[in-house]
Amino acid sequence: MAAVTTVITGATSGIGKETALALAKKGHGLYLLVRDVVRGDELARQLTEQTGNKEIYSIKCDLSDLHSVYTAAEKLKSKLFAVNVLINNAGGMFPQRELSKDGFEKTFAVNHLAHFALFHHLLPLLQKGQARVISLSSEAHRVGKIDLDGINSEKKYSLMRVYGMAKLFNIFFTKSVAEKYQDKGITAFAVHPGVVNTSFGTGTGGFTGFMLSLARPFMITAEQGAKTSVYLATQTGLHTKSGSYFKKCKVAGTSSAANDVTAREKLWQLSEELLKQHPPV
Template structure:
């Protein structure tokens, strides 16, 4: 079986990689820092299974270029784990003039998933999106899908974590009949370097609550569980916490914003690159 895992060089992504590596034949790791990734995987006994893919998920051009390496290397992906993410200051833009929180936590994974769809269909794949209970902070949605007006770090992060669940629901709706299943999950409040690039207020909140945080290894448990469990034992489109289904916020169950987010994401990609995936 083949695995694609983002965000593998830190936190729960690293723990997820170590746990899943023995169970897959080939593991593709999109990474932003290639040298760091090479050093990290060097001690792994099964590193021969790993193919590092240069990719910055905040830049759609980089995602498009990186995914070509995967497309040339295999015709099937059995599990895709969209794990990478981050919390950034509100209003911080990428080189492509996208909000950094929106690009890194949603649009990069959206594009990666769409570009891999032929392989995911061939592999009758599971798509696992790492969300968060922070999605409940997004009490409402408006037309500012791209977070152009979101100046509050915490609010912006809550919205993109809600996007992860809406994306999961829409994947189920569109591709369930083609053998693909999608899940979202809350990994728990994990003690990592997460939030190191965000605002002073957000950093203070994170530090104040860190004593209650769990280890990255514990935080990886639900991702590992979803990757390894038989599909017929999992709820397609479900949101999971501590390896069990959990009801997300009511807005996450509404099919209308899920479709609107999908359409906005496609339009954004098309505006960046007219021949982008549909």
């Protein structure tokens, strides 16, 4: 049995796939939470062939459906004694306003609320594993404006506004986990992977799509983008940096909004209330 058990979302492409490959090479037991199980099973097979690591599994988990998140967490709890690393890698950027199965604006649902739910339902395993919780944020958090009354963007939808707010919420989540669970042995880190040339954002139109197309020739590879996540999942002696935002494997500064403790606590409370309204069936 692997010495380290890692759970990762969004591993079938881009940064997540490269992160999974690197950790498979290091002997981590991997549980890939995937929306498409066929792709997930194929990736698990490929990673085993490439690395010789036979402890790689895929579990269905659609982050736009809280019931799917709860079901995935229950499967993990039935299979595992502990989780040592949880990587909230998956994310989403949606050109037009869409709603999740539970009726939430999809950017908020996929980037924040689903991972918040996953963390809470895996908490017994995370505590036993003295886990590291790694969440992919972005420098886009700097354009995020805190609007806890408008998380569903019902009045006005702007792709970069909702995405920036979601990435800001990833940092809020990281800081809150670090504070609330430090006595449980859980540490938390947020990551800016870099501006990575993946399929992320494909189909985005307008000014954002135009800027993405201009930037692509200068973007780093998915393998390079995975380096900080892999570093945080494997490096020793990081407990004193819990709650930090990392870029290029080093602690980096955040926007002033990311240090708003009152808003951060309100987000935590709101997220708990939303999950209570959508409990496991």
